Amino acid sequence: xxxxxxxxxxxxxxxxxxxxxxxxxxxxxxxxxxxxxxxxxxxxxxxxxxxxxxxxxxxxxxxxxxxxxxxxxxxxxxxxxxxxxxxxxxxxxxxxxxxxxxxxxxxxxxxxxxxxxxxxxxxxxxxxxxxxxxxxxxxxxxxxxxxxxxxxxxxxxxxxxxxxxxxxxxxxxxxxxxxxxxxxxxxxxxxxxxxxxxxxxxxxxxxxxxxxxxxxxx
Amino acid sequence: xxxxxxxxxxxxxxxxxxxxxxxxxxxxxxxxxxxxxxxxxxxxxxxxxxxxxxxxxxxxxxxxxxxxxxxxxxxxxxxxxxxxxxxxxxxxxxxxxxxxxxxxxxxxxxxxxxxxxxxxxxxxxxxxxxxxxxxxxxxxxxxxxxxxxxxxxxxxxxxxxxxxxxxxxxxxxxxxxxxxxxxxxxxxxxxxxxxxxxxxxxxxxxxxxxxxxxxxx
Numbered sequence: 001x002x003x004x005x006x007x008x009x010x011x012x013x014x015x016x017x018x019x020x021x022x023x024x025x026x027x028x029x030x031x032x033x034x035x036x037x038x039x040x041x042x043x044x045x046x047x048x049x050x051x052x053x054x055x056x057x058x059x060x061x062x063x064x065x066x067x068x069x070x071x072x073x074x075x076x077x078x079x080x081x082x083x084x085x086x087x088x089x090x091x092x093x094x095x096x097x098x099x100x101x102x103x104x105x106x107x108x109x110x111x112x113x114x115x116x117x118x119x120x121x122x123x124x125x126x127x128x129x130x131x132x133x134x135x136x137x138x139x140x141x142x143x144x145x146x147x148x149x150x151x152x153x154x155x156x157x158x159x160x161x162x163x164x165x166x167x168x169x170x171x172x173x174x175x176x177x178x179x180x181x182x183x184x185x186x187x188x189x190x191x192x193x194x195x196x197x198x199x200x201x202x203x204x205x206x207x208x209x210x211x212x213x214x215x216x217x218x
Numbered sequence: 219x220x221x222x223x224x225x226x227x228x229x230x231x232x233x234x235x236x237x238x239x240x241x242x243x244x245x246x247x248x249x250x251x252x253x254x255x256x257x258x259x260x261x262x263x264x265x266x267x268x269x270x271x272x273x274x275x276x277x278x279x280x281x282x283x284x285x286x287x288x289x290x291x292x293x294x295x296x297x298x299x300x301x302x303x304x305x306x307x308x309x310x311x312x313x314x315x316x317x318x319x320x321x322x323x324x325x326x327x328x329x330x331x332x333x334x335x336x337x338x339x340x341x342x343x344x345x346x347x348x349x350x351x352x353x354x355x356x357x358x359x360x361x362x363x364x365x366x367x368x369x370x371x372x373x374x375x376x377x378x379x380x381x382x383x384x385x386x387x388x389x390x391x392x393x394x395x396x397x398x399x400x401x402x403x404x405x406x407x408x409x410x411x412x413x414x415x416x417x418x419x420x421x422x423x424x425x426x427x428x429x430x431x432x433x434x435x
Binding site for chain 1: 323326356386
């Protein structure tokens with residue numbers, strides 16, 4: 001069964017056939033995919049699309065309906081994780097990392113959290129460019145048990161971060177702003193794991209969102 | 219023709235197909251010159267023709283993909299150039315009052331251009347007030363925020379008052395979490411609020427007072 005049919009079937013239980021048709025006929029092309037084959041970005045974009053359509057015609061859809069819809073188009077499985085790897089070697093790459101993060105999470109987090117996450121990614125990418133020259137930013141989104149997880153890994157082979165403890169305690173301020181960027185990323189995300197040494201630095205950050213929360217906000 | 223020979227030839231056909239399945243279209247089923255005509259030969263030659271076609275189409279695909287990619291890059295380059303031209307429109311809203319609406323991402327280069335252009339306009343027009351509006355900036359990290367603060371400080375050093383307007387609630391929350399110190403900048407909610415303040419300071423009375431706070435987006 002393709003996604004379009006699954007959407008139609010699920011909506012049919014709460015809407016009139018005419019409304020169902022008007023929503024289903026305008027679905028984006030990802031709706032032609034087989035049920036269970038969508039990744040996080042395509043899956044949630046589609047969910048948002050249906051939620052918006054439903055809101056126009058019959059008021060805000062309930063979280064339960066959207067959860068049910070998620071299960072139907074996901075084949076009772078979580079959507080496939082989406083990953084992206086970006087090389088950071090210039091100022092432009094920092095903005096490219098912002099854009100990539102925005103594309104990845106715009107349907108997965110509340111607007112305020114989106115800005116937080118994108119800003120954190122920007123800080124980490126900028127640190128790579130400014131202090132290590134080149135490196136890599138790996139972004140990923142996945143879900144399990146109705147909880148969405150965003151992960152960012154910023155890795156470089158730069159000289160490592162000295163005075164890390166002072167930075168994280170907020171007592172160290174470099175002229176260039178490193179302290180604030182890193183501390184900022186730590187505040188904006190939920191966890192920030194920092195491995196640093198002479199071989200380079202790997203920073204892993206995570207942010208979660210609950211399905212019910214983001215769908216209620218939609 | 220022996221059965222063993224037949225099996226061997228079939229295996230060669232299968233190998234060619236397997237390689238093609240792994241996207242190696244360059245391989246062909248070997249056919250000896252002196253191969254006598256039989257049904258298997260037809261198969262072997264047929265498969266080779268197919269592989270030939272596949273290879274050609276694949277090459278064409280690759281070429282057009284490369285072409286599309288090249289054009290994409292070209293368009294992106296042109297767009298970023300065009301954006302740079304649009305990057306710093308500085309509007310003279312009133313005598314001695316300049317407004318700088320900032321839209322989109324601010325990288326180092328664009329930031330430097332902006333600073334340069336703004337400061338020279340402040341000097342050439344003897345501006346007393348500058349309003350920097352960042353409604354069109356969706357994300358502000360510490361570095362970019364610093365840039366705007368530095369810009370405001372530089373404007374002040376030239377003797378003009380600088381307002382920062384259009385900070386969205388999401389950005390405000392993020393800036394607070396980032397611990398960015400905006401104490402040195404006069405931040406006002408909307409461009410119109412800043413202008414009202416400016417006119418008050420300039421003792422210019424608008425004929426009609428500005429419309430009172432339509433709900434901001």
